[in-house]
Amino acid sequence: MKFLCLHGAFGNASNFQAQLGPFVSKAKESGDHISFKWISGRHEAIPPAGFSDYFGRGPLYRFIPFDGIEALDDVLHKLDEFPQGETAEDTIRQLIQSDYGSQYTLDGVRTSIEYILDAVREDPEIEGILGFSEGATAAASAILEEKRLWEEEGVPRQLKCAIFFAGWPPLSLKGGQCNVILADESEDAIDIPTCHVVGSDDPYIDGAMSLHSMCDQDSAVLFDHGSGHFIPREPQTLSELTAAINAMTEQAEASFSSHSSHSDTESISEIRKSIDGFSMLSDDCSSASSVDSGDYGDEKS
Numbered sequence: 001m002k003f004l005c006l007h008g009a010f011g012n013a014s015n016f017q018a019q020l021g022p023f024v025s026k027a028k029e030s031g032d033h034i035s036f037k038w039i040s041g042r043h044e045a046i047p048p049a050g051f052s053d054y055f056g057r058g059p060l061y062r063f064i065p066f067d068g069i070e071a072l073d074d075v076l077h078k079l080d081e082f083p084q085g086e087t088a089e090d091t092i093r094q095l096i097q098s099d100y101g102s103q104y105t106l107d108g109v110r111t112s113i114e115y116i117l118d119a120v121r122e123d124p125e126i127e128g129i130l131g132f133s134e135g136a137t138a139a140a141s142a143i144l145e146e147k148r149l150w151e152e153e154g155v156p157r158q159l160k161c162a163i164f165f166a167g168w169p170p171l172s173l174k175g176g177q178c179n180v181i182l183a184d185e186s187e188d189a190i191d192i193p194t195c196h197v198v199g200s201d202d203p204y205i206d207g208a209m210s211l212h213s214m215c216d217q218d219s220a221v222l223f224d225h226g227s228g229h230f231i232p233r234e235p236q237t238l239s240e241l242t243a244a245i246n247a248m249t250e251q252a253e254a255s256f257s258s259h260s261s262h263s264d265t266e267s268i269s270e271i272r273k274s275i276d277g278f279s280m281l282s283d284d285c286s287s288a289s290s291v292d293s294g295d296y297g298d299e300k301s
Helices: 013-019 021-029 069-080 088-097 106-121 134-153 205-213 235-255 268-273 283-287
Strands: 002-006 035-039 126-132 161-165 194-198 220-224
Touching (some): 002 013, 088 205, 161 205, 194 205, 220 235
Parallel strands (some): 002 035, 126 161, 194 220
16 A cells, blocks of 8 residues: 655655655565655745754745745744643634634645645555644545545545544535534544554644544544654654554555445454554543655655
C-alpha cells in the first residue's frame, strides 16, 4: 500500500521525507508491502521571526492557507496561549470562538483539498494518506471530501486508511461553507481505519484528540509515544508503531471490498491482539481532554 505524505505548516516534501526517514526505514524492514510518496503544499509560507532555521531548508509551504499574513500572525499568537477546555472539543471551540476558524477561506481550503485529491487520483497505487500536524488536518479534510463526493456524486473512493501524527480536527466544505468539524457537533465521521500517533506531552494534544474523536471508534487506533509535538524516532517506539500500522493496513485491505462500503470493519480488539508490544494511549493523555519512496531522493512537487 502506498501512502501520500503531507507535511506540517512551514514544510516541504524533501524536509518531510527526512523527518519521516527513521519511520520509513523501520516500515520497510517489515517488507515491501508499504511505500510512501511526498508532495509539497501549494502555498509558500514564511516562518515566524526567530524560526527561519527551525523548519529546514526552503522554500517552505503550507497545505491550508490563512487569510493574509495578519491572520497567520494572529493564529500563531493564539497557539502560544493555547486554551484548555474540559474536553478536547471544548478547547478547540475556544480557539474557534477566538476567530481561529475564521482565518480559513472557502476558496483556499477547497483548492487545497482538490490539489490533494488530484495527487491521489493521479497515482492509482495510493490507497493511504499520512499527515503531520497541519498535514493531518489536510489529510482528514481530504478523506471527508472524498467521502462526500462518493455520497453526493458517486465519485469512487480510493483512500482506504490514514496515519495522523499530532493532528488537528478536519475542515468541511459541505453546504458551501468552510467549518472546523468537532465530533460532539457533527454526525459526520472518518469511516476508514486510522492510526493516531500522539504524544502525551504535546501542548496541543487536544487537537489530536479531537481528530481521533472524528474517526470511527471501532477502527481508530491511538498510539502514544509519550513525547511532544513531533514524529518519534526511537527504534523501539518505531517498531511498535510499525506493528500497529501493519495491522491497520491489513484491516483496511480486508474490509475495503468496494470503494462504496466500509461497514465490514474488523473489531479493533482483534487487531490489538495481533500486535506484540503495542503502545496504547496513556491515562494522562486520555484524560487531556513529491517524493516517491520508490525513487528515494527524487523530489516531486
